[in-house]
Amino acid sequence: MTVEQAVASAAPVREEDGLILDVRELTKEFVLHNIDGRSVSGLSGVSFRLSAGEHIALAGTSGAGKSSLLRAIYRTYKPTTGNIFFTLEDGNTIDLVGLSDQEVTMLRGRQIGYVSQFLRAQPRRSALDLVTRAGVYRGMGRDEARDMAATSLRRLNIGEHLWDVHVSVLSGGEKQRVNLAAGLMSPPRLLLLDEPVSALDPENRESAIDLIAELSQSGVAVLAVFHDLDAISRLATRIIVLEKGTVTRSGPTDHILPSLTVGDVQP
Amino acid sequence: MTVTDNTTNRLDSLGASGDGPSFAILDEESKREIRRALLQAVAVPGYQVPFGSREMPVARGWGSGGLQVTLAIVGPDDTVKIIDQGDDEGVNAVNLRRLVVSSTGIPETTEAREASIIQSRHRIPEDELTATQTLVLQVPVPEPLRGIERDVRELARMHAEADYSRMWVSLYEDKVRNGVITQSTGYPCLVNGRYVVATTPIPRWDIPRLHMSQFLTLFGAGREKRVYAIPPHTIVEPLTFDDVPFEVERIEGAACRLCGSTDSFLVDSSGDVDSWACSDTAWCRARRSQG
Amino acid sequence: MRGPSPIPTPDPVLTVNGLGKIYGRDDAGTIDRTGSDAGSARDPITGAIVAAWDVNFEVAAGEAIGIVGESGSGKSTVLRCIAGDLEATSGDVRLSTHMEGRSNVLLADPATRRRMRIDQLSVVYQDPSEGLALSVTAGGNIADPLTAAGVRSFAKIRERASELLSRTEVPLNRMDDIVRNFSGGMRQRVQIARALANKPRILLLDEPTTGLDASVAAGVLDLIRGLLEELDLAAVVVSHDFSVIEMLTNRCIVMHHGRVVESALTDQLLEDPHHPYSQRLVSAARA
Numbered sequence: 001m002t003v004e005q006a007v008a009s010a011a012p013v014r015e016e017d018g019l020i021l022d023v024r025e026l027t028k029e030f031v032l033h034n035i036d037g038r039s040v041s042g043l044s045g046v047s048f049r050l051s052a053g054e055h056i057a058l059a060g061t062s063g064a065g066k067s068s069l070l071r072a073i074y075r076t077y078k079p080t081t082g083n084i085f086f087t088l089e090d091g092n093t094i095d096l097v098g099l100s101d102q103e104v105t106m107l108r109g110r111q112i113g114y115v116s117q118f119l120r121a122q123p124r125r126s127a128l129d130l131v132t133r134a135g136v137y138r139g140m141g142r143d144e145a146r147d148m149a150a151t152s153l154r155r156l157n158i159g160e161h162l163w164d165v166h167v168s169v170l171s172g173g174e175k176q177r178v179n180l181a182a183g184l185m186s187p188p189r190l191l192l193l194d195e196p197v198s199a200l201d202p203e204n205r206e207s208a209i210d211l212i213a214e215l216s217q218s219g220v221a222v223l224a225v226f227h228d229l230d231a232i233s234r235l236a237t238r239i240i241v242l243e244k245g246t247v248t249r250s251g252p253t254d255h256i257l258p259s260l261t262v263g264d265v266q267p
Numbered sequence: 268m269t270v271t272d273n274t275t276n277r278l279d280s281l282g283a284s285g286d287g288p289s290f291a292i293l294d295e296e297s298k299r300e301i302r303r304a305l306l307q308a309v310a311v312p313g314y315q316v317p318f319g320s321r322e323m324p325v326a327r328g329w330g331s332g333g334l335q336v337t338l339a340i341v342g343p344d345d346t347v348k349i350i351d352q353g354d355d356e357g358v359n360a361v362n363l364r365r366l367v368v369s370s371t372g373i374p375e376t377t378e379a380r381e382a383s384i385i386q387s388r389h390r391i392p393e394d395e396l397t398a399t400q401t402l403v404l405q406v407p408v409p410e411p412l413r414g415i416e417r418d419v420r421e422l423a424r425m426h427a428e429a430d431y432s433r434m435w436v437s438l439y440e441d442k443v444r445n446g447v448i449t450q451s452t453g454y455p456c457l458v459n460g461r462y463v464v465a466t467t468p469i470p471r472w473d474i475p476r477l478h479m480s481q482f483l484t485l486f487g488a489g490r491e492k493r494v495y496a497i498p499p500h501t502i503v504e505p506l507t508f509d510d511v512p513f514e515v516e517r518i519e520g521a522a523c524r525l526c527g528s529t530d531s532f533l534v535d536s537s538g539d540v541d542s543w544a545c546s547d548t549a550w551c552r553a554r555r556s557q558g
Numbered sequence: 559m560r561g562p563s564p565i566p567t568p569d570p571v572l573t574v575n576g577l578g579k580i581y582g583r584d585d586a587g588t589i590d591r592t593g594s595d596a597g598s599a600r601d602p603i604t605g606a607i608v609a610a611w612d613v614n615f616e617v618a619a620g621e622a623i624g625i626v627g628e629s630g631s632g633k634s635t636v637l638r639c640i641a642g643d644l645e646a647t648s649g650d651v652r653l654s655t656h657m658e659g660r661s662n663v664l665l666a667d668p669a670t671r672r673r674m675r676i677d678q679l680s681v682v683y684q685d686p687s688e689g690l691a692l693s694v695t696a697g698g699n700i701a702d703p704l705t706a707a708g709v710r711s712f713a714k715i716r717e718r719a720s721e722l723l724s725r726t727e728v729p730l731n732r733m734d735d736i737v738r739n740f741s742g743g744m745r746q747r748v749q750i751a752r753a754l755a756n757k758p759r760i761l762l763l764d765e766p767t768t769g770l771d772a773s774v775a776a777g778v779l780d781l782i783r784g785l786l787e788e789l790d791l792a793a794v795v796v797s798h799d800f801s802v803i804e805m806l807t808n809r810c811i812v813m814h815h816g817r818v819v820e821s822a823l824t825d826q827l828l829e830d831p832h833h834p835y836s837q838r839l840v841s842a843a844r845a
Contacts, residue, residue: 107565427669430706432703
């Protein structure tokens with residue numbers, strides 16, 4: 001489908017609703033050519049909507065497709081069929097499925113943010129540099145980005161003595177917080193979080209959770225994977241439960257949460 | 268009378284000579300070929316024009332190129348002066364002069380002002396030369412980029428595209444290594460803003476004389492089979508960085524022990540320490556005879 | 559042809575269309591008899607080698623695109639055709655710096671293409687001796703492009719060379735050492751400094767760290783990554799090494815037997831490769 005067709009067939013933009021993400025029948029199949037050409041299903045017919053200020057938590061056992069869903073939206077996985085309608089800053093709606101690589105690149109880091117537990121490939125960067133860069137990438141001036149980076153790192157309790165240290169020498173928890181700080185620079189419209197606090201000790205976890213809550217309050221649409229029932233209960237407005245790549249249940253947090261067990265969110 | 272008129276007249280006056288030994292050794296065909304090459308050279312200042320270098324009664328490397336140029340342009344009305352290292356009496360200069368004079372019957376002179384053709388290796392005479400005079404310089408190595416590139420096609424390309432960056436790098440390295448650009452003779456110059464030439468083997472001292480000169484300078488390289496030219500009123504700029512001035516040789520407090528000049532090119536004299544004399548012996552002598 | 563996109567993307571600085579290089583005599587069937595599906599770049603009938611065919615991509619300022627593949631894939635051929643080191647058989651390559659992208663540089667005469675290499679497009683070769691004069695000093699190697707661009711002040715040359723060597727982390731007290739006396743990693747840094755002398759908009763890197771010790775390579779890669787960001791260059795990175803591609807590029811193309819088999823965002827290629835050959839390559843890299 002072309003962008004024009006996608007825009008034409010999209011649900012009418014409802015500014016008042018603040019609809020940011022409209023996922024329809026999203027399906028991802030992996031064809032393993034080097035095994036025997038078999039198909040493995042990652043996601044199957046996933047549909048949901050996410051509005052500004054909403055926080056949807058994805059729940060489900062390991063391999064249920066939670067990370068796959070985030071990746072498919074971010075385009076790290078290329079969806080097989082379905083649509084991912086996204087409302088841009090200027091109010092236009094486009095289908096992320098079918099965008100060119102360059103267009104996806106423009107959206108990433110600016111309108112769509114992604115924070116995972118793994119720091120990508122940047123071990124020899126200093127913490128401050130890394131977070132500053134995220135801001136510059138989002139369109140900030142270098143000085144402004146540096147100031148915001150400092151603020152961000154402070155909020156996540158990364159001491160100044162660690163700012164000029166190469167990230168590779170930081171502890172797992174410190175790395176994760178740097179990652180979070182980078183991901184939270186200049187809040188995007190849509191934030192995808194993949195276990196952003198799993199390696200944090202209780203105190204730092206609290207700061208991180210507060211920060212994420214603030215983002216939701218300022219209107220960021222958040223789609224998150226947490227292996228932490230407590231974090232889910234505090235942050236999520238809705239929960240979607242996935243099993244074998246399909247949505248089995250979804251609804252407001254207080255409806256779904258009571259029936260979730262620790263096993264449902266195991267990493 | 269301009270140099271062009273002069274040259275034209277000279278060419279016109281040379282007819283195809285008939286029998287007997289040729290005027291100026293070379294037959295008319297050869298002279299015509301060399302003259303054509305020279306005209307090309309004058310038309311494209313600094314460009315090395317290939318020519319069919321003949322066997323001369325002078326070994327290659329001993330001025331056969333300069334000799335061929337002189338023989339190609341000499342006419343019965345010319346007077347020739349030939350010097351080597353500024354000295355008319357150097358063995359080589361004497362030999363060359365004898366060849367020219369015996370095959371043409373024209374007069375010879377040691378006075379630069381009296382000569383219409385001055386053939387030289389290594390110096391430009393100290394006297395002011397005029398528009399009616401032609402300087403013929405003997406050049407062993409006509410290629411200024413010789414130490415920098417060996418491949419002939421690449422050399423041709425560099426000149427064709429005016430891509431002299433390797434020359435500049437070599438000047439940079441020289442300055443870095445030695446604090447100054449050390450090249451003494453054969454200093455590379457940019458002629459008419461286009462071609463870089465080897466001024467071998469005249470010293471730096473003589474280079475400013477080539478710039479916007481009144482006289483025509485022709486360069487002949489017999490072994491390498493090239494001629495090139497710097498016509499009168501041509502811009503000649505020694506290659507150097509804007510902030511590294513081109514300096515001529517100067518020895519503090521030195522003077523010619525014979526005539527006392529401090530304003531001519533001086534060379535070691537009689538092997539004594541701190542003993543200098545004018546390189547241009549005829550000029551020095553004339554100065555002394557004036558008292 | 560797509561209409562105007564609601565997501566404005568920057569105009570490309572380098573555009574490559576239909577780039578191809580064939581060695582030997584080809585006939586009408588050569589293209590079909592060669593390539594990824596055929597399993598070879600060599601035409602079994604005529605013996606022609608289709609080193610690269612139908613390669614298309616564009617790069618904007620501040621972007622780096624990777625060309626990944628094994629040796630013989632054609633990736634270096636593509637780079638050399640764009641650089642002008644090899645004469646392409648076909649294709650249309652435009653640089654925004656040359657006649658505002660209105661002219662196919664492959665049709666320009668060799669002298670014009672050489673001039674582009676002075677201040678528009680630079681190449682960093684796998685072997686530093688291909689991009690440097692070993693018997694010349696580090697500073698002298700940088701003086702070369704500067705003088706080619708018309709710089710005639712010795713002081714300015716020294717200043718710019720110092721600036722570049724400092725940025726590429728070459729100790730300044732080695733500026734006057736000849737490059738032959740430098741280690742491989744240092745030589746590579748000098749090559750990079752030289753490539754950046756006249757502030758080109760486009761930088762082509764051919765296996766920039768292959769052959770260097772791992773720790774040395776890491777430092778050079780880090781340097782390159784920093785420079786790409788800082789200088790807003792449009793870069794093409796050729797490598798067989800996915801870790802290099804991952805570190806330096808955000809989009810890439812995969813080449814196999816001279817053809818492009820996949821074109822993707824770098825992270826997507828590494829996590830969700832589609833083409834069978836890409837999958838083999840990625841899983842081998844992960845192993």
